[in-house]
Amino acid sequence: MKIKADRDVCIGAGNCVLAAENVFDQDDDAIVVVLEESPQDEDAESARNAVGSCPSGALSIEET
Template identity: 90%
Template structure:
């Protein structure tokens, strides 16, 4: 799995951080930062949930 984030599309809702705090963070402008591009185990499951809950569609993943 590889996580991708389009920072130009991110609206700073923070759903990703709430769903997967080990995988995502936000910068000072509340824009997504990917901490772990290839999460495994529980973090991979959490990242999938985060991608699905992103309101702007800024997150995607490749299996």
């Protein structure tokens, strides 16, 4: 899996960080930052939950 974030679409809600703090962070403007593009194990499951809970649809998963 590879996590992708469209920073132009992100609204800074922070749901991704709450769901997967090892995979996502936010910059000073509260816009998403991907810390781990290819998470493994429990972080992968958390990342899937984060993508599903993103209110703006800024996050996606590319299966590799």
